[in-house]
Amino acid sequence: MRYTGLSGKTYELGSTPFSSGGEGEIYEIVKVSDKCAKVYHQGLRSKELEEKLKVMVANPPDQSVLFQIAWPLDIIYSNVKDFVGFIMPKIDVSGELQPVYKYPPKEYKGLTFEQKLIIAQNICAVIDAVHTAGFVFGDFNPCNIGVDMNTGHVAFWDTDSYHIKDRKAGRTYRCKVCLDGYVAPELLLKCKGINPQTGKSYTYEDAPLETFTKETDNFALAIHIFRLIMNGFTPFGGIVANSNESISTRAPGVGSIAVEKDMYCFKPGYVHMSKAVADKNTLPTEIVKLFDRAFIDGRIDPKQRPTAREWHSALEHFINNLQQCKVNPTHQYMKGLHTCPWCEIDKKFNNNIQAAVSQQQSIPGIAPAPGQAAALTNRTASISGGQQSKNKKNTLRAEIVVLIICVASVLLFYFADSARWRKNTQPEPGYGISDTVQAWSPYTKISFTGSLDNTADKDEYTVTLKGDYHPSYGNREYKVKFEVVTSNSDGVRVRISNEDGQSTSFKSNDDDTYDNTHTIILTAGETYSIAVYSNSGEADYYLGMVCD
Structure with a gap:
């Protein structure tokens, strides 16, 4: 199969796809090892999608992270004029983010706490680059984020669903979906309104703009960072502390319900319902303040939420001030603490603590606080x-x-x-x-x-x-x-x-x-x-x- 790009370049695709999904199929490109092609199913090849991809091709994020994002590099056509799909970087990763959130760990038992912070930094680097390019993710689904367990790099899929604004034309190409539990409270509130044209509640597709913003991305980013630090648990698992009511009565709810109810676990008078979440006193003050800005201050004023660059710097400080647990080689914790909080949590869950380094997976990671003007790279x-x-x-x-x-x-x-x-x-x-x-x-x-x-x-x-x-x-x-x-x-x-x-x-x-x-x-x-x-x-x- 041969297709033509925007500039007239010819791409010859392999005869069979190596991956497929609900939107289309992914093909190898003959004699091109670092790129691949997404060909949409016939019914999805709309003019709106084509125009959205053109905006993305013309405005890519920083080159330092392009190898981690399935970003459109060129648009392909059959018969020169019939839109069929796009060319993107071919990204090979060895793992996914979602299993990293499992506790007790199953798939990645050798992943260390420091390496989780490193993964969080790498996520920040990509978010910063996309925001700097002027775009918004929208759907921050962990199933769309891969992790290379050999390098610590992260990879972002389904970029064609991102919330894209064409500033020259004054047009917005909406993100139309978002995973429950990652939607910012201001957007949940907006979707409670009634669309006068349909008589039904607004959706992400028809709610008044702006819907997804950098601030809604920063909300979801803070949730991911919390989950990476806190054994995969959401920050919206809070319950009233020192209450005589049963936990089932005080339960915060799940997903967007907990966000709407404002069940942030670190706000005054609340604790997390799961014993697998460490006390906030085990974290650096800088990290706790950023969480509070994201989920307390940001609820009042979304612009108060910390950016990816702020998180990147704070995580760097955290990494540089870790001490190694003497019992479990996967545990590192803040200097100044007298005991390892993760060991205490493991004991509560009756985990068998193993200190043998030979039983770890070899999973190498990242580091670096960027200069203020430089792109975050990894x-x-x-x-x-x-x-x-x-x-x-x-x-x-x-x-x-x-x-x-x-x-x-x-x-x-x-x-x-x-x-x-x-x-x-x-x-x-x-x-x-x-x-x-x-x-x-x-x-x-x-x-x-x-x-x-x-x-x-x-x-x-x-x-x-x-x-x-x-x-x-x-x-x-x-x-x-x-x-x-x-x-x-x-x-x-x-x-x-x-x-x-x-x-x-x-x-x-x-x-x-x-x-x-x-x-x-x-x-x-x-x-x-x-x-x-x-x-x-x-x-x-x-x-x-x-x-x-």
């Missing part, structure tokens, strides 16, 4: 084989161990213009480590530690960068930052060589521990040899690599 990829390191001696000298611990603590607070899953930079004691890293993504930090006996001694590692080829620009180049800490004041010398024998090197000493960094340009898809030499006598070292 490019990343998993690292095959886990964190890599090498240590020739059985133990490091006490001073380098202390030094590495200090550096690792400081490095937890670094910022970058990309999102990535965080992993421990040091292996567990006695854990066997290979000295070869294959398919490494520079956005995932890796580290090496070792000991050198003298100037004739060296450690050597092999690193292969994950392929990132673009047909127009070739292999991507990365600015990779090398961070070095040594126990010897004379430091070490590091040499990086490519497959052609070309090399560059730098020396590193211990005069300035935290600024001792060097940036080298490396090319995607290539293999590099990294050799470490002592400048003077014995030296223990830590060498970290991450995209600058």
